[in-house]
Structure formats: C-alpha cells, structure tokens
Amino acid sequence: xxxxxxxxxxxxxxxxxxxxLMSGAMWTMLVSIAAWIIxxxxxxxxxxxxxxxxxxxxxxxxxxxEVFRNIPLLVQMFLWYFVMPELVPTDFGDWLKGTYPNLIxxxxxxFSLWEFTAAVMCLGLYTASRVAEQVRAGIxxxxxxxxxxxxxxxxxxxxxxRHVLLPMAFRLVxxxxxxxxxxxxxxxxxxxTIGVLELTAQSRQISEYTFKTFEAFTAATLIYIVxxxxxxxxMRLLENRLHVPGYVSQGGH
Amino acid sequence: MGDFDVSIIIKSLPILWGGxxxxxxxxxxxxxxxxxFGTLLAMARLSSFRMLSYPxxxxxxxxxxxxxxMAIFWFYFLTPMLxxxxxxxxxxxxxxxxxxxxxxxxxxxxxxxxxxxxxxQSVPRGQPWAAYALGLNYWQSMRHVxxxxxxxxMLPIMLTQSIIMFQDTSLVYVVxxxxxxxxxxxxGQLTGRSxxxxxxxxxxxxxxxxxxSKLVKYIETRTDPTYQKPAKPPLPKEFLPLTVDGGxx
Numbered sequence: 149x150x151x152x153x154x155x156x157x158x159x160x161x162x163x164x165x166x167x168x169l170m171s172g173a174m175w176t177m178l179v180s181i182a183a184w185i186i187x188x189x190x191x192x193x194x195x196x197x198x199x200x201x202x203x204x205x206x207x208x209x210x211x212x213x214e215v216f217r218n219i220p221l222l223v224q225m226f227l228w229y230f231v232m233p234e235l236v237p238t239d240f241g242d243w244l245k246g247t248y249p250n251l252i253x254x255x256x257x258x259f260s261l262w263e264f265t266a267a268v269m270c271l272g273l274y275t276a277s278r279v280a281e282q283v284r285a286g287i288x289x290x291x292x293x294x295x296x297x298x299x300x301x302x303x304x305x306x307x308x309x310r311h312v313l314l315p316m317a318f319r320l321v322x323x324x325x326x327x328x329x330x331x332x333x334x335x336x337x338x339x340x341t342i343g344v345l346e347l348t349a350q351s352r353q354i355s356e357y358t359f360k361t362f363e364a365f366t367a368a369t370l371i372y373i374v375x376x377x378x379x380x381x382x383m384r385l386l387e388n389r390l391h392v393p394g395y396v397s398q399g400g401h
Numbered sequence: 402m403g404d405f406d407v408s409i410i411i412k413s414l415p416i417l418w419g420g421x422x423x424x425x426x427x428x429x430x431x432x433x434x435x436x437x438f439g440t441l442l443a444m445a446r447l448s449s450f451r452m453l454s455y456p457x458x459x460x461x462x463x464x465x466x467x468x469x470x471m472a473i474f475w476f477y478f479l480t481p482m483l484x485x486x487x488x489x490x491x492x493x494x495x496x497x498x499x500x501x502x503x504x505x506x507x508x509x510x511x512x513x514x515x516x517x518x519x520x521x522q523s524v525p526r527g528q529p530w531a532a533y534a535l536g537l538n539y540w541q542s543m544r545h546v547x548x549x550x551x552x553x554x555m556l557p558i559m560l561t562q563s564i565i566m567f568q569d570t571s572l573v574y575v576v577x578x579x580x581x582x583x584x585x586x587x588x589g590q591l592t593g594r595s596x597x598x599x600x601x602x603x604x605x606x607x608x609x610x611x612x613x614s615k616l617v618k619y620i621e622t623r624t625d626p627t628y629q630k631p632a633k634p635p636l637p638k639e640f641l642p643l644t645v646d647g648g649x650x
Contacts, residue, residue, distance in 0.1 A: 218610035219603045220568035223582055226599050234596045330466075337468035341575060348471050361478050369467050369475075376466040 153360045154367065165354050165364075172350030173371050179267050179346060180333040186272025187332060188325075191279025196309060198280065199287045209280065216277035222338050224274055229266040229342040259343045267339035275332045282324045286317035319390045326383040330376055347371060409597045413588035417601070420584025423498075424570045427580065430502050431570070432563055435509025442514035444543070447521060457514075464511035470575050476504035477576050501573045509566055516562060520555030521547060557621040564613050568606065581605070 154166040161168065197209035216224070233241035249260030290313060298308035340349035351368035355361035410417075445457035464472060480500040524547050532542035552559075571582040579587060585602045589595025 214611060214614075215607065218568075218607045218614065220571040220582070220606055222571045222574060223599065223603050223606060226582070226586075226595075227603055231596050231599050334466075334468040337470045338572070340470065348468055348474070351471075352474060355478075365471070365475055365478065368471065369463075372467045372471065373463070 149363065150360060151363055153354075153358050153363055156358070158354075159357060165358065168350045168354055169347070169364075169367055169371065172345060172347035172368070173375070175264075175344060176333070176336050176346040176348075177375070179264065179271065179336045179339055179344065180329075182268045183271035183275060183336070184329055184332050186268070187275035187279050187328075190273070190276035192283050194276060194280035195283025195287070196314070198284045200305070213277045213280050216274050217281075221270070221274050221335055222341060225267070225270045225338050225342055228270040229263070232266075259345055263339075263343045266342060267336070267344050271332055271335060271339070275328060275335070278328055278331070279325070282321050282328060283317065285324075286321035287313055289320060290316055316392065319392050320395065322383065322387045322390065326380065326387075329383075330379060333375065333379070334372075405600075406594065406597055409588075409592050409594050410601045413585070413592060413598060416584045416588045416591075417581065417598075420579050420581040421605075423578065423584075424567075424580040427498075427501060427505060427570050427573065428567050431505035431509045431566060434502075434506035435513050435566070436517075436559075438506060438510035439513030440517050440548075442510055443517035443521060446514065446518055461511045461514055464508055465515070469508060469569055469572055472508045473501065473504045473572060473575060476500055476507060480504075497573075497576050497578055501576060501578055505566075505570070512562060512566075513559070516555050516558050517551065519558075520551035523554045524550045553624055556624055557617055560617040560620065561614070564610050564617070567613075568610060571606075 154169065155164055157163075158165045158168050161171070163171070194209040194212055197205040198213070200206055219227075233244050235241075236244075244262055248265075249262045294312050294316070295308055298312040299305070303311065336346055337348040339346055340352075345353070347368050351364045354364040358364070442457050442461060445453040446461065448454050448457075467475075477497065477500045480503045481495040484495045528546050528550065529542050532546040537545065570580055573580050574583045574586070577583070582602055585598040586595065589598050592598075
C-alpha cells in the first residue's frame with residue numbers, strides 16, 4: 149500500500165492525484181444534482197399525469213415511462229451523445245459539438261460542456277421515468293376516499309391534487325426518492341463512457357498513470373460510501389421533520 | 402434526419418448477433434449465479450451467527466453503495482489476482498469475460514439477496530416453527546417450507562430485477578467486451594456510421610425489456626393467490642356516486 153501516491157503531482161490539471169479525485173467527486177455531484185433537478189420536476193409532472201383520469205395526460209406519460217425505463221441507460225447515453233447531434237438539423241448539431249462547448253470553459257475539467265450537458269440530460273430524463281413511478285405509487289397509496297371527499301367538498305380535480313393528494317403523497321415518497329437520488333448518483337458513473345471525468349473515471353485514470361490500482365479504487369469507493377451515508381443521513385432528518393402523524397414510514401424499515 | 406440507412410444495420414447483423422449472444426450468455430450465467438449466491442447471502446444475513454450475518458451485510462451494503470461500473474472495475478482488477486493466488490497460474494489466463502462474469506455474479510448476488518431476504522421475511526414465523534416442531538432441521542425447513550413460499554412471494558420483483566440485470570449487461574462495454582452495444586460500436590467504426598446502429602440497439606432492447614415486463618405483470622396476477630378479477634360494480638354505472646369522467650374518482 150502506498151497511499152503517498154495521492155500527494156504526487158499529476159501529469160495534468162496542475163494538481164496532485166488527490167486533486168484529480170476531488171475534482172472527480174465534484175463532477176459526480178454536479179452531474180447528479182443537475183440531473184436530479186430535471187428528474188424530480190419532470191418525474192413529478194409525469195407521475196401526477198399518470199394518475200389523472202384525463203386520457204390525453206395519462207397516455208403520453210405512460211408511453212414516456214415505458215420507453216425510458218426499457219432502454220439501458222448506457223444506450224441512452226450514446227443516443228444523446230452520438231446520435232442526437234446527427235438527427236437535429238446539421239447546423240445545430242455542429243453548433244452543439246463545436247461552438248457550444250466553447251461558450252463556458254468548465255473549471256478544472258478536461259472535457260467539454262457538451263459532454264456534461266449530454267450526461268445531465270440523459271440521466272435526468274432516464275431518472276424522471278423512475279421518479280414518475282414513485283410519485284404515482286405514492287398518490288395511488290392514498291385511500292380513494294380522499295379524492296372523493298375532496299370532490300364532494302366542491303374542489304375541482306386540480307384543487308384536489310394541490311390541497312389533498314400531493315401534500316400527502318410527496319411526504320410519503322421521501323424514502324423511495326432517497327434511493328432514487330442514490331441511484332442517479334451511482335448511475336452518473338456511466339457518464340465516463342462519453343468522456344466526463346467523474347469519480348470512477350478519475351480513479352481509473354489514476355490507476356493507469358500510477359499503477360496503484362488498489363489505492364485508487366479504494367479511495368473512490370470510500371468517497372462514494374461517504375457521500376451515500378451523508379445523503380441517507382440528511383434525508384432521514386428531512387423525513388423526520390415531514391413525518392405524517394399516524395403513518396408508519398413506508399420504505400425500508 | 403432523412404438519410405436513415407437501413408442497409409447499414411443489415412450489413413452489420415452478423416456482428417450484432419455475435420454481440421447479442423455474448424450479452425445473453427453473460428445474462429444467463431449472472432442470473433443463475435446471482436440467485437444462487439444471493440440466496441446464500443440472504444440466509445447468512447438472516448442467520449443468528451454474527452460471524453455470518455455481519456460480513457454478509459457488509460458485503461451487500463458495500464456493493465450496493467458503489468456504482469455498477471466501479472464494481473466491474475474492481476472485479477476486473479481483483480479476479481486475475483485471486484485466480485493467480487489460488488492456482489499459481491499467470492493472471493493473464495483470466496480474460497475480461499471471466500472477470501465480467503465474476504463481477505456480474507457478485508453484484509447480482511448483492512441485489513438479489515436483498516429481494517430474497519425480504520421474501521424470506523415475508524413468510525410467517527409460524528411456518529419454520531411448525532417445521533421444527535415436526536422434526537425438520539434448519540436446511541430441511543428452509544428447503545421444503547420457507548424457500549418455496551418465499552420464492553413465490555418474491556417472483557415478480559425478482560423478474561423485474563432480472564430485466565434490469567439484462568439492461569445492465571451493456572455496462573461491460575467499459576472493459577471493452579463486445580456485447581450487443583459493444584458490437585454496435587465496433588460495427589459503427591467499420592461502416593463509418595453509428596447513428597442507425599445505436600438506434601437499432603435501443604429498439605431491440607426496448608422490445609425485449611418491454612415484452613418481458615408485460616410478461617412479468619401477467620405472471621404477477623397469476624401467482625398471487627389473493628388476486629381476484631376486479632369485481633363487477635353492484636350497481637349500473639349511472640348509479641355509482643362521484644365518478645369523474647367515467648372512472649378515476
């Protein structure tokens with residue numbers, strides 16, 4: 149074991165190998181959080197749409213979920229990164245691959261803005277289909293009587309969702325949402341296939357440069373575990389604060 | 402957009418079929434191995450011996466908290482070393498396919514074990530107690546009483562996890578194996594156009610996984626002993642109060 153290797157100067161980026169690892173961890177978090185914002189918003193809308201009795205809302209949402217769930221994430225990553233620029237008008241495709249990456253220079257990154265965007269889009273849209281299923285399950289777990297009572301009180305259907313169903317459903321789905329976030333966080337490693345130097349990619353790169361594979365992988369694994377435990381801890385706090393009195397929490401325990 | 406060239410797919414079919422065979426082989430071995438070791442892991446975790454339950458829990462939680470790709474890299478690195486230690490042969494005898502299989506069995510075992518553990522815990526405690534009272538030992542009660550019921554309870558989730566596992570076989574791309582996706586990538590380099598091939602791969606995966614998930618839904622209703630066909634409403638529809646747009650409410 150030679151853990152000192154992390155303090156050596158890395159061949160690029162003007163930092164040590166430890167700096168590479170940290171920059172990898174940062175990109176893992178950035179990709180995950182950006183993708184999570186897309187996944188949470190779009191997934192919530194889709195999940196709600198699937199539970200409505202309105203056919204032209206529920207059918208497209210169902211099709212979306214089935215399509216994105218049944219194609220492997222890695223294949224979707226390739227579709228966004230390699231295929232999408234070919235299918236859009238040529239000028240726009242060239243702009244994506246050429247001009248767009250130069251708009252902002254990413255700090256400490258050895259990859260371009262287009263790779264980052266493709267990864268975020270892919271992960272976000274893929275995870276939206278999973279979030280939608282969780283939101284739907286949350287809404288469907290509520291007794292039918294709640295919708296009926298709301299309608300009997302004279303609420304319109306949107307009002308029933310806004311004041312009766314969603315405040316309950318979103319509190320009930322916190323535990324499964326936590327595991328979805330951890331899934332997006334782990335899945336962000338697939339971005340390495342299109343060149344995003346996130347944590348897994350950096351640990352492999354360190355092992356290739358230094359031949360200290362065991363040390364490099366162990367360090368990355370430890371960082372993953374620390375972040376996972378932190379997320380679980382923070383979500384427990386949130387879960388306790390938003391706990392619905394009289395409801396046993398649904399996930400896990 | 403208009404120049405979608407189907408002939409590229411047709412030309413590449415032999416390569417793609419070779420890749421699909423590798424994907425299916427990997428999936429089959431990972432499925433059988435994963436369920437086998439997953440069952441052992443679940444039993445170890447539920448055991449009252451801490452010597453067994455703690456390491457099993459540690460392994461499962463470790464694997465589940467790192468990305469699948471990280472796990473593939475780990476086993477890609479460790480398998481040749483371990484084989485070399487055990488057999489004394491040179492590590493190069495172990496190819497990437499063997500390492501990938503080990504990785505998939507181990508990761509699969511970790512994920513399956515959680516499902517199997519929940520399945521075993523779903524069997525009422527009275528069942529093993531009754532089995533012990535009848536004079537069966539631990540292995541007999543597991544084999545003849547607990548596991549058959551547990552497997553029936555967890556069959557739908559298990560099948561769903563297997564579909565995910567099949568999708569995950571595409572991750573072996575990262576160690577350069579020519580699975581279905583890897584084959585498409587190679588064919589793309591040979592023909593100079595990858596657009597059609599990646600779209601084709603996506604369509605094939607979709608057809609297989611969507612079909613399989615529909616099948617799982619069907620099996621789910623068939624194996625559930627409490628499942629009943631939706632009862633006919635006792636009154637004609639127009640007498641049912643509070644239905645909105647003919648259904649949802």
